[in-house]
Amino acid sequence: MEERYNPHKIELKWQERWEENKIFKTKIEKDKPKFYELEMFPYPSGKIHMGHVRNYSIGDVIARYKRMKGYNVMHPMGFDAFGMPAENAAIEHNLHPETWTRENITTMTKQLKRMGFSYDWDDVVITSDPEYYRWEQKLFIEMLKKNMVYRKKAEVNYCPNCQTVLANEQVIDGRCWRCGGEVTKKEIDEWFFRITDYAEQLLKDMEQIRGGWPERVLIQQRNWIGKSVGAKVKFKVFGKNEVLEVFTTRPDTLFGATFMCIAPDHPLLKKLVKGSSYEERVRRFTEKFLKTKDIKEKEGVFTGIYAENPVNGEKIPLYAANFVLLEYGTGIIMSVPAHDQRDFEFAKKYNLPLKVVIYKEGVIPKDGKLMEAYEGEGILINSGQFNDLPSEQGKWEITKWLQEKGLAEKTVNYALRDWNVSRQRYWGAPIPVVYCKRCGIVPVKEEDLPVKLPEDAPLTGEGGSPLKRVESFVKTRCPKCGGEAERETDTFDTFVESSWYFLRYVSPHEKDKAFDKEKAKYWMPVDQYVGGIEHAIMHLLYARYFTKVLRDLKYIDIDEPFKRLLTQGMVIKDGAKMSKSKGNIVDPDYIVEKYGADTSRLFILFAAPPEKDLDWSDKGVEGSYRFLNRVWRIVYRYKDVCKSKGRVAELKEEKSRRLHYLTHFTIKHVTEDIEKRYHFNTAIARLMELTNAIYEYNYEGKEEDKVAIGEAIRTLVMLLSVFAPHIAEEMWEGIGEKPFVSDQCWPEYDEKALVKETIKMAVTVNGKVRDEIEVEKDATEEKIRELALNSTRIQKYIQGKELKKVVVVKHRLVNMVVR
RNA sequence: GCCGAAGUGGCGGAAUUGGUAGACGCGCUAGAUUCAGGAUCUAGUGGAGGUUUUUCUCCGUACGGGUUCGAGUCCCGUCUUCGGCACCA
Numbered sequence: 001m002e003e004r005y006n007p008h009k010i011e012l013k014w015q016e017r018w019e020e021n022k023i024f025k026t027k028i029e030k031d032k033p034k035f036y037e038l039e040m041f042p043y044p045s046g047k048i049h050m051g052h053v054r055n056y057s058i059g060d061v062i063a064r065y066k067r068m069k070g071y072n073v074m075h076p077m078g079f080d081a082f083g084m085p086a087e088n089a090a091i092e093h094n095l096h097p098e099t100w101t102r103e104n105i106t107t108m109t110k111q112l113k114r115m116g117f118s119y120d121w122d123d124v125v126i127t128s129d130p131e132y133y134r135w136e137q138k139l140f141i142e143m144l145k146k147n148m149v150y151r152k153k154a155e156v157n158y159c160p161n162c163q164t165v166l167a168n169e170q171v172i173d174g175r176c177w178r179c180g181g182e183v184t185k186k187e188i189d190e191w192f193f194r195i196t197d198y199a200e201q202l203l204k205d206m207e208q209i210r211g212g213w214p215e216r217v218l219i220q221q222r223n224w225i226g227k228s229v230g231a232k233v234k235f236k237v238f239g240k241n242e243v244l245e246v247f248t249t250r251p252d253t254l255f256g257a258t259f260m261c262i263a264p265d266h267p268l269l270k271k272l273v274k275g276s277s278y279e280e281r282v283r284r285f286t287e288k289f290l291k292t293k294d295i296k297e298k299e300g301v302f303t304g305i306y307a308e309n310p311v312n313g314e315k316i317p318l319y320a321a322n323f324v325l326l327e328y329g330t331g332i333i334m335s336v337p338a339h340d341q342r343d344f345e346f347a348k349k350y351n352l353p354l355k356v357v358i359y360k361e362g363v364i365p366k367d368g369k370l371m372e373a374y375e376g377e378g379i380l381i382n383s384g385q386f387n388d389l390p391s392e393q394g395k396w397e398i399t400k401w402l403q404e405k406g407l408a409e410k411t412v413n414y415a416l417r418d419w420n421v422s423r424q425r426y427w428g429a430p431i432p433v434v435y436c437k438r439c440g441i442v443p444v445k446e447e448d449l450p451v452k453l454p455e456d457a458p459l460t461g462e463g464g465s466p467l468k469r470v471e472s473f474v475k476t477r478c479p480k481c482g483g484e485a486e487r488e489t490d491t492f493d494t495f496v497e498s499s500w501y502f503l504r505y506v507s508p509h510e511k512d513k514a515f516d517k518e519k520a521k522y523w524m525p526v527d528q529y530v531g532g533i534e535h536a537i538m539h540l541l542y543a544r545y546f547t548k549v550l551r552d553l554k555y556i557d558i559d560e561p562f563k564r565l566l567t568q569g570m571v572i573k574d575g576a577k578m579s580k581s582k583g584n585i586v587d588p589d590y591i592v593e594k595y596g597a598d599t600s601r602l603f604i605l606f607a608a609p610p611e612k613d614l615d616w617s618d619k620g621v622e623g624s625y626r627f628l629n630r631v632w633r634i635v636y637r638y639k640d641v642c643k644s645k646g647r648v649a650e651l652k653e654e655k656s657r658r659l660h661y662l663t664h665f666t667i668k669h670v671t672e673d674i675e676k677r678y679h680f681n682t683a684i685a686r687l688m689e690l691t692n693a694i695y696e697y698n699y700e701g702k703e704e705d706k707v708a709i710g711e712a713i714r715t716l717v718m719l720l721s722v723f724a725p726h727i728a729e730e731m732w733e734g735i736g737e738k739p740f741v742s743d744q745c746w747p748e749y750d751e752k753a754l755v756k757e758t759i760k761m762a763v764t765v766n767g768k769v770r771d772e773i774e775v776e777k778d779a780t781e782e783k784i785r786e787l788a789l790n791s792t793r794i795q796k797y798i799q800g801k802e803l804k805k806v807v808v809v810k811h812r813l814v815n816m817v818v819r
Numbered sequence: 820g821c822c823g824a825a826g827u828g829g830c831g832g833a834a835u836u837g838g839u840a841g842a843c844g845c846g847c848u849a850g851a852u853u854c855a856g857g858a859u860c861u862a863g864u865g866g867a868g869g870u871u872u873u874u875c876u877c878c879g880u881a882c883g884g885g886u887u888c889g890a891g892u893c894c895c896g897u898c899u900u901c902g903g904c905a906c907c908a
Contacts, residue, residue: 216823223822226907248908295906328907342906415907536903606844607831615831619845627844682833685843762839767889769839807888812838817888
């Protein structure tokens with residue numbers, strides 16, 4: 001151990017030693033409890049940013065802590081390597097996506113290694129590797145065979161100028177990002193996963209993870225799934241052999257339906273108005289609607305169609321209306337303007353009648369003239385034989401009644417849509433099917449997997465899907481009949497890769513299957529997952545869904561992949577998210593070069609608790625650096641004292657007892673801060689306090705001093721090692737201990753050391769602190785009360801006043817109530 | 820509009836189940852050390868006021884009420900900021 005703290009030298013030294021000794025190697029050890037610590041793997045966009053540093057620093061504390069706690073830890077890392085930016089780089093800089101991606105992975109791996117994170121670098125998973133995505137392809141084929149996937153038409157953004165499909169983020173204000181031309185919609189056949197089949201399970205299984213996940217993430221997912229219970233009701237069309245089916249959550253208001261609305265882009269609409277005098281008007285309305293999908297005001301047009309309200313036979317008009325969603329429910333609604341605000345607004349605009357069917361005292365005016373819709377519960381009126389029923393009960397009575405007549409059906413509806421996984425892109429995993437003129441859609445044979453991406457696709461950003469233009473790829477033989485056939489040229493949404501990568505980690509070199517079943521059984525589920533809140537819905541929902549699919553395909557036998565989830569906040573600078581456009585980016589390389597990895601990690605952990613946004617502060621970083629230097633100097637000063645390992649039966653002096661107490665107090669609190677709440681900022685604050693106490697210690701070279709100081713320093717170094725591991729290793733060696741501190745057992749605190757002989761208690765008068773008294777630890781209430789009352793300072797406040805009450809809270813305070 | 824999170828010193832942030840508000844760090848002030856600067860060490864640091872020695876008083880956790888011996892913490896209402904969804908029938 002040198003006198004001066006030299007972060008670079010020691011960090012590289014210990015990184016090498018960890019690597020040489022393979023101390024973070026993943027292995028199965030049955031005699032220890034397992035712990036699977038996972039952080040969201042990065043997209044290899046170029047270099048790591050502070051968000052990554054934060055994410056992985058948090059994860060590393062947990063992994064290192066659990067390891068020291070005696071768990072067998074798996075802590076893997078990989079790269080989510082497919083995606084659009086690689087393709088864009090290819091278009092802009094004429095660099096192959098593969099090359100670009102590989103280079104970025106190399107750079108980022110180097111950066112992550114330089115941070116000293118405890119990953120097993122032999123077990124990296126890269127999703128663009130055919131040895132990874134082949135299993136995804138196989139899984140897709142299994143899902144296809146089980147009818148878990150299907151093909152249907154879907155609307156995509158299309159640039160007629162570039163003749164290519166655009167992703168949402170490539171459409172800027174309705175124009176193409178490349179050529180600026182107007183973007184149109186186009187319908188093409190795409191692949192969908194039937195995630196809606198799992199909607200109920202995704203909802204129900206939240207119970208299994210409640211408590212381990214942030215409640216707000218579960219709420220977001222619940223809203224996203226958007227379950228609503230109601231009924232499908234059939235309305236017959238007058239004069240036509242057609243039925244309009246609607247979904248409603250309020251069958252109790254059926255008697256109040258005075259009109260109906262249909263989505264302008266509903267296929268049935270065209271058919272209904274065909275040949276009528278309304279056809280032209282409706283067509284124009286639909287056209288206008290398709291152009292401007294963002295609706296400012298409710299608009300509609302009468303279709304000339306009337307339908308029969310099944311509950312009372314009333315003839316009610318059908319409007320095409322811009323606020324009706326084609327994708328939700330049936331795309332047709334019944335409108336009850338008296339009890340639905342949207343319908344109310346529409347009715348007002350087009351002068352349509354209102355009919356009140358739910359009565360509530362004090363809310364519904366006697367004359368029935370409403371200023372707004374009443375959406376609450378009440379008593380049914382104007383509802384035939386259902387009058388006087390409470391609305392909640394009426395809901396199901398009316399549904400039942402209609403159901404018996406075959407006109408309604410109790411239904412559960414979800415806002416969640418099936419997952420469209422087709423992308424008209426090159427840099428993704430090819431969807432492994434073949435189109436044969438004779439046999440239709442045929443999956444690729446398992447022995448022919450992986451369907452590898454051809455290397456030489458033309459990447460220009462125009463002319464459609466790049467794979468379509470690679471003849472050698474497209475032209476193939478039908479796996480079934482052997483005849484001429486064409487390959488699917490779409491690739492998977494990259495969320496597919498990230499939906500199961502955590503399973504590949506259990507056996508990343510597996511040659512014969514996606515992952516080893518036994519190992520998965522051992523490691524899964526992930527005990528702690530750490531990542532950004534921005535993935536609250538998509539990634540986390542898809543990963544949950546995949547886990548259930550894999551379970552149903554007998555790959556695994558768990559329902560949920562992530563037992564606990566920690567969502568970390570953003571890294572902010574000057575009040576805004578770090579971004580190129582704002583010019584407020586802090587480069588991790590620069591910080592590591594200037595202060596070292598330990599300082600970077602320590603600052604980022606100290607500045608805020610993980611789930612909160614973190615304000616970057618250059619001054620704060622210096623503070624962390626100063627702290628590490630301070631620790632270094634004090635350890636250096638006492639390094640030989642630590643080596644001597646003195647022993648005394650009992651600490652007698654006040655100062656050494658105090659330090660002994662603080663040492664164990666620190667262990668307790670640091671452990672709890674990490675274990676219970678992941679509040680590393682307060683844990684680090686405790687370490688600073690212990691450090692300050694060691695500085696303040698009046699060292700005189702007595703045996704007792706040596707014991708107290710030695711214990712304090714060894715403890716400090718061990719506790720610090722999960723936050724700043726390199727400096728801790730170097731100091732550990734410096735005080736004569738055997739490497740590695742990373743392999744040490746986490747210190748346990750001694751309950752006895754935490755017992756204080758006397759306790760300081762506050763004395764308050766009417767809630768205001770007036771004095772402090774010191775009492776024996778097991779003093780009785782009477783004794784405490786007496787002590788407090790005898791205080792001269794307290795006397796001052798209670799003299800001449802009526803003492804109404806004395807509240808004694810043991811070990812905390814005494815409150816006097818006077819008047 | 821709906822759902823969610825958060826409002827505490829000059830700043831980042833502490834404060835177990837209601838029990839001494841402001842831990843720890845940054846910044847600032849003063850002193851020691853130094854030729855000097857930096858670094859380091861020591862002390863102080865919520866605001867206002869009275870003493871002008873050590874002490875004392877009042878006000879303070881977005882705002883207004885309430886419960887309680889006691890509220891940053893619990894309840895009711897209001898405001899502001901941020902995030903998500905956005906006509907989901």
